[in-house]
Amino acid sequence: MLTCIFDVQQSFDGQHGLRLRLQSQDGSTGRLRTARHGVDRSMSDVATHARRSTSEADDRSKALFREIAGQGPEKTLSRGFAVVRDSAGGVLTTSKVQAGTALQIQFKDGVLRTRSEGESSE
Known part of the structure; x- marks a missing residue:
């Protein structure tokens, strides 16, 4: 059986991060590595999507600002x-x-x- 433990950590520069610890109750390290790899990939996908969404929102807000400024x-x-x-x-x-x-x-x-x-x- 695998147990997932998520910890929220704050780094020295004030950034927050999510750390995942997987613990295996029965000592099956192969399943533990596979699960860890899958979770790492999912976390990377979430981070990529978040960066893309933030960038798109930034671009849209800048475009709206230019449009408003052009309505003088x-x-x-x-x-x-x-x-x-x-x-x-x-x-x-x-x-x-x-x-x-x-x-x-x-x-x-x-x-x-x-x-x-x-x-x-x-």
Whole structure:
């Protein structure tokens, strides 16, 4: 009969590892070596899969970051939208401004400075 004992160990550099000890109750060293070899191969497969999965996740997160970074205001402005700012440069997200308020409207090709006539009733 084979008994498997797993120990979690921490190395000097802070890494954690899994150590496997196989013990044979009946002294059958051949079966013990075969079992150990199979477990070692399985552990190696798990480590390889974990490294591959981590690498793929890293690649996907970097691609998403590049996509998000590429969605800056210039791309939106090139599609015909504009950014409206108050005189301090803060972005306005509402039409509720007082008449005479200084505004800056940013288009893809420049900034238009204007004044509000007040909120429309539409």
